[in-house]
Amino acid sequence: MSYDEVMKFIVKNSNKCLNLREAVNLIFESKASPDMKLSFIGHCISAKTLSSTGFNEDAILATAFTEPKGGSSLRTLETIVNGFGRVSGTKYFVTNGAFATHYLVLAQKRTGEHVLLLVKRGKNVIVEKLPLIVYENSGISKVVFRNTQAEQVFREGKESYVKALEGLVYGRVLISALAISLGFEILNCAIEWASKRIANGVSLLEHEIIEQRIADAYARLSTAKLYVAKVSSEDRISWINSSIAKYLSVKYSCRAVESLIKVFGGYAFLKTANIIPKYLHIMALEPAEGTSDIQLKIIMKSILREKSKE
Numbered sequence: 663m664s665y666d667e668v669m670k671f672i673v674k675n676s677n678k679c680l681n682l683r684e685a686v687n688l689i690f691e692s693k694a695s696p697d698m699k700l701s702f703i704g705h706c707i708s709a710k711t712l713s714s715t716g717f718n719e720d721a722i723l724a725t726a727f728t729e730p731k732g733g734s735s736l737r738t739l740e741t742i743v744n745g746f747g748r749v750s751g752t753k754y755f756v757t758n759g760a761f762a763t764h765y766l767v768l769a770q771k772r773t774g775e776h777v778l779l780l781v782k783r784g785k786n787v788i789v790e791k792l793p794l795i796v797y798e799n800s801g802i803s804k805v806v807f808r809n810t811q812a813e814q815v816f817r818e819g820k821e822s823y824v825k826a827l828e829g830l831v832y833g834r835v836l837i838s839a840l841a842i843s844l845g846f847e848i849l850n851c852a853i854e855w856a857s858k859r860i861a862n863g864v865s866l867l868e869h870e871i872i873e874q875r876i877a878d879a880y881a882r883l884s885t886a887k888l889y890v891a892k893v894s895s896e897d898r899i900s901w902i903n904s905s906i907a908k909y910l911s912v913k914y915s916c917r918a919v920e921s922l923i924k925v926f927g928g929y930a931f932l933k934t935a936n937i938i939p940k941y942l943h944i945m946a947l948e949p950a951e952g953t954s955d956i957q958l959k960i961i962m963k964s965i966l967r968e969k970s971k972e
């Protein structure tokens with residue numbers, strides 16, 4: 663698979679980006695690779711955020727929020743935009759960074775106010791693909807902006823900051839769907855394997871422990887899928903629900919796969935089985951759009967806010 667194929671997938675499905683339910687269904691149902699799906703998600707987050715600005719260019723978008731010093735907190739950033747609308751700074755882990763035509767960049771003014779910027783790729787944008795062991799074709803990159811011309815797309819301060827967080831909330835639901843879809847891919851392989859493999863004269867499926875492992879994995883994945891489907895059909899995604907979806911989907915998918923791997927015995931570790939790489943792709947979604955620790959913090963904050971209203 664090449665960047666070209668990934669870009670084609672984004673272009674072909676870009677129209678689904680603005681409807682969360684359609685985007686989630688695509689991720690659940692499409693047979694596309696995890697790299698294609700992650701790139702689609704990276705594009706969708708920016709497309710959704712920019713939709714209220716009237717931006718409708720044919721573009722491949724990347725969301726550039728995380729910085730090398732840390733991605734869990736976006737409160738203070740080192741990427742600065744000056745009074746002439748020129749941005750300088752470094753962003754890290756930018757999905758689609760290697761092939762995006764435009765970057766949605768979260769920066770700060772010297773006054774400390776947040777600002778969301780749209781930056782067109784040009785010679786003052788230096789891109790270095792990161793040597794990741796997963797999502798190699800999603801173009802995840804370090805992107806350096808060197809006094810680059812930028813267009814401010816939302817008012818500085820609260821409006822820009824909230825729009826950025828809303829983008830993350832949207833992205834969390836999509837990332838959840840990707841984790842679950844990978845979990846189901848492994849589950850289907852496990853069922854196929856267990857029905858064909860004979861142990862002690864009967865197929866693995868007839869061993870109670872194997873049945874239990876598969877049923878347990880199915881129950882976890884189905885619970886997470888139901889939750890994500892519920893969240894994606896809400897008129898307005900609540901922050902707590904998107905965090906619950908992200909937290910549970912990654913956790914349940916990882917747990918499900920840990921149990922399913924045992925169904926394959928040693929065969930799970932054959933390259934041709936492609937089980938462990940898929941598992942790594944799920945694991946790598948834990949930090950994407952905010953780690954589980956951060957999701958728990960958001961959930962707790964929402965609980966306390968609700969309690970204070972009682």
Ligand SMILES: Cc1cc2nc3c(=O)[nH]c(=O)nc-3n(C[C@H](O)[C@H](O)[C@H](O)COP(=O)(O)OP(=O)(O)OC[C@H]3O[C@@H](n4cnc5c(N)ncnc54)[C@H](O)[C@@H]3O)c2cc1C
Binds near residue numbers: 725
């Ligand atoms: C596959 C993938 C795709 C990504 N795509 C993008 C993208 O397109 N655009 C983009 O901008 N970023 C992207 N990211 C970056 C991602 O958003 C960050 O990795 C994530 O926010 C965590 O930041 P960090 O890696 O700097 O970890 P750190 O912030 O350094 O965190 C390290 C550890 O400390 C914990 N921690 C840190 N702060 C706190 C706290 N306040 N409370 C509790 N625990 C804390 C974290 O939970 C974590 O366990 C991507 C990452 C991955 C893996």
